[in-house]
Amino acid sequence: MSLWVDKHRPKSLDHVDYHQDISERFSALAATGDLPHLLVYGPSGAGKKTRVMGLLKKLYGPSVEKISTKSHKFVTPSKRELELGVICSAYHLEVTPSDMGNNDRLVIQQLLKETAETQQVDLNAKQRFKVVIINEADSLSRDAQAALRRTMEKYTKNIRLILLTNSTSNIIAPIRSRTLLVRVAAPTEQDIVNVLEKVAAKEHVDLENTKTLEKIASHSDRNLRKALLTLETLYTFAGSKTVSENTPIPTPDWEMVIGRIARELVSSRTPATLLAIRSLFYELLSHCIPPSTILKELTYRLIPVVPANLRVPLISAAATYEHRLKLGAKYIFHLEAFCAKVMVLLEE
């Protein structure tokens, strides 16, 4: 039994529920065989992947949905063997090279070149080229991106790339120059409510009224995936009972922990608090919550509770320490330094 987010993912560009303009653009691009390389960007859960799969279907027809997973072996220059899972159909393949850490350049060099150098074998294929989807393109190393450059130009006859990313800031200029940038904005809360309504109807969720859905949407950070998951969770917990406006939306544990840090920080500014907070930070980090997310969430929670005149310096400190955290090696230093700074601000 698959999750609702997968089960109710629209299968074709003609059936997506919002951003019709992007669907139209994709249909138009798919109508002729000279599709450029694409760089699709937008916030998480906005529907990027859904639309790209729709584009593939327009390009190749339904058989592109017959996918299998293979594992591809790579040998590093130091003769170490590595494996990477590759999702593929007869017409496309999909990789997440950032899974390989620093060896992502090898994926680009070996896998892409192999794919690019072999022509489409299926003579009935609608397009001569294969599509390669690269997930999380913003975490590709500089080396890997550099390796993409000429490959993208030399093999355009046999290969088209679709890069998926949350932000274009970490994509090097030569790659941006080689792709058509397509922005997918997050759905509005109303869009989300509409999708939730459809899914709820299909799954026969017993809803008191649409207020519940509006509440889910407003807690979703405009992330459709998150909203759908929440709806499914509420439905599962409610059992056979009605899901009503008053059904509480569960807050993830890690957000509660951050809430606690914010409260302690404001209420008692002592070294002892700092020590207590440190163990909470370690707890969050050990649960793989990205340090940037911790710092950002903490800032958002502090903004309303600190005196108004401290807000500008608070944000400035947050941006400074988050920057250092990205450059440095020890996350905890910068998280703690931020807390200490906030305490000092509050004391003054």
Place this chain on the structure above:
Amino acid sequence: MQSFFAKSQQAQKADGKKTSKNKAPPPWVEKYRPKSLDDVSSQDHAVTVLKRTLGSANLPHMLFYGPPGTGKTSTVLALAKELYGPELMKDRVLELNASDERGIAIVRDSIKNFAAQKVVAPKDHIAEKYPCPPFKIIILDEADSMTTDAQSALRRTMETYSAQTRFCLICNYVTRIIDPLASRCSKFRFRLLDGNDALARLRHVSDAEQLSVEDGVLEKILEVANGDLRRAITILQSCSRLSGESSAAQNDEDGDATMAETRPITIADVNETAGVIPTETLKAIIKACKDSKGPIGDTVPDILVAVKELTYSGWSSAQITSQMHDLIITDVLIEGKEKSKIAELLSVTDKRLADGADESLAMLNLIVGIADVLGAAK
């Protein structure tokens, strides 16, 4: 029912395409890659000098540098074609780029092997048509991603075989090429494309594709592409699909099989394709910063909402920063002193973004900072 019809029509359309697919056209950037030096626009200096070498049948080692999409790769490929013709090019030209393994080992072996081979005199029918000078060319595209060690190793090789090989190094950042190497080459800087030459090239593409464009559209494309002709051409292609084929697709859905109805490309199409943030959105933010009554701290929660909205819309922070910069610098109502403070903020933000800092925090800090500067000015 409706959707059934739509489907069958799509299938037909696909069948129709099958017949023509054997010569499936490449994306326009490849289709309109300059075929000869004459096709290269705006890079007069490089083109003039290189053309002269065609006559004299001699060539220095070369270093091409400049921003992406300005014609570096195209120029060297066109030059090679004019020197040797397409047939002999295979024997005489070696092209290596960042997607090939290019450690020291490669420089030592594959370049050496190629460089050491004897130059064989061309067949008569080729020698008649092309200058065919008695040396080979090794193109090292994207040389800025070669390691320093590999570059040092290249130094010797270049000297040893200079009698019969010429090197052409291509890069975006000339500073990443080690000095001893750079000083062995004639340097050619490729400028960002603007002005009439670039416009003429874009018009050439647009005419060849029989597009109809509204006045000012091509100029606008060049402007949003920031002097990158490759980007400009891709944007033009996407715009043309949007204005032409999309209406065709809609006709299909209505069950109406008439000919595709096209409209001219408009400036709005360009803005949408290029991901330009509507000026009103940013102006509204700047206005809110200026108008904030009372202490800035009180407006921070509102600014947070606006920044989150920008993030949800997916606008790239680099784009926000750059458009913000343009708006503020040209705003006559902001004093010079405030402008310079804001410039400092913009520069810090740009650096942070380049280092991979979190975008929403960086944007929040930027906009709160601007509000603070403008608020303090009152």
